[in-house]
Amino acid sequence: MTALLDAHLVVNRDAFHLDVVLRIAPGETVALLGPNGAGKTTALRALAGLAPLAGGHLRLDGEDLRRVPPEKRPIGVVFQDYLLFPHLSARDNVAFGPRRHGMDRRSAHAVADRWLERVGLADHGRRKPRNLSGGQAQRVALARALAVDPVLLLLDEPLAALDARTRLETRGELRRHLAAHPGATLLVTHDPLDALVLADRLVIVEQGRVVQEGDAVTITARPRTDYVARLVGLNLYRGHGAGHVVSLPGGFTLTSTDTVHGDAFVAFSPAAVALHAHRPDGSPRNTWPVVLDDVQHHGDNLRVRLDGPISVAADITPAAAAQLDLSPGRELWVAVKATETRAYQA
Amino acid sequence: MTKRVPVPLLVPAVLGLIFLILPLVGLLARTPWATLPARLAEPRVVEALRLSLLTSSLATVLCLLLGVPLAWLLARVEFPGRRLVRALITVPLVLPPVVGGIALLLALGRRGLVGQWLDTTFGITLPFTTAGVVIAESFVALPFLVIAVEGALRGADSRYEEAAATLGSTRWTTFTHVTLPLVAPGIAAGAVLCWARALGEFGATITFAGNYPGVTQTMPLAVYQTMESGDLEGAVVLSLILLVVSVAILAGLRDRWLTAP
Incomplete structure (x- = not known):
């Protein structure tokens, strides 16, 4: 499918440098996911024309937008704290865009009423933003x-300002509206759950660069940076693969049932990490001594951070924790089955 | 336990308060209440009051028309020399109004820089006319408005303007439909301040526009002339009117400034 949005965004802002390539197909929702300060909002502002491009290109529906001012771009933006005009009613806020696009008052209000109905607020049109939840x-x-009717819809952390309960409801509803939007959608978020639920594809940015992109399955299975690994809750290491063995910097090796050659990643879930008071015997190929660093609650289990030749996170049950004396500085052994690891090309 | 206020702070504070209030008490004490209605109805008083209200209102309108765009420019557009422009705007604020009046004569007088051209080309002369009063009052009051509105614009979240742009609004429509409503309270406050300043204007007016009853003699000028002619009671009556107007303005702005932290 041809991309509706074809953008290479280069933005320089003080010491920050953004260089991101984005392609979005019609009807597709892409999540731009990354930690705070990664440049996600800058990318969104550049697309909307609110931040100047220093280079690259920007085509939307075949039209070069680089020299087009924000008000002429066929782009709609949902800002992080919404920025509803406080002096206008909900209805006039929605009618504002159609009015500026040359529609007369009556038609613009009709459009606004239709949209308010679609988002389930047909009877809230007269309210001022301060009277809305x-x-x-x-x-x-x-x-x-x-x-x-934007060709490209941009959403900047659309759920970040909501409390947990509202968030859940709104997320589901937003998903429905995004699915109905025929144009391209770019969702900027730092919340992996929002990205996984709302987007067809994830683009992960760190420090102004795309570090990984793909669908949710690929990214959760094969993270390529520590940030992504933490996001999806995996232990991740980078080294050099030779068959089933990946050598990490410092000489430590991990064994996997996967085969990989050259620059490679090894990933495994914290739940795959077994903790032992003494050196374990038998099958696990990966065992090494560790020192306990920190213990935290993680759902029903405990997440244990361990230092050693490589630092690793392990999820254990409270029962298992009771048997091991989990005080910081405690020396333990770690075992990870080769079948529980995934090794893949870097 | 209540905290004691130190005497070295309390005494000057109370003295300062008395210093500010005593003259007003004096004014009220000397007001000829019995003859007040008759005094107020004197044609000279009515004429001066009418002229004062008219010119200060026109000056406020002129200041709004020129000052709001100027404040917007200072608050929203980066241009070289912006700091210098802002400094220049505050000059009339600190300049003695009499000097402002002379400067206006030199610029807009019949032989002034622009005045000469206005006179020969259009036959317009500003000095010693009611329009001249409006000009003099505007010159002195405009900085108050610009500073108040620029402050309001800087305080307003400019991201609303960005949101308007993404909805297809040009900069002009954004200004009229988003920016102005957002800073309306600040503009109103600035306008009241501007109006009060114009109402009390004396130095620049008498220098640039003269003191002709019915044409350029505003209330402050009338107070001055009545006083000069030895009619203290008349001066008190005129002053009382100005005091009442000032207090009314303060009351109007009560919520805005007097309840500040």
């Missing part, structure tokens, strides 16, 4: 952005 304001913001 967080979830309602988010829906008005979405309606306002969609009311101009």
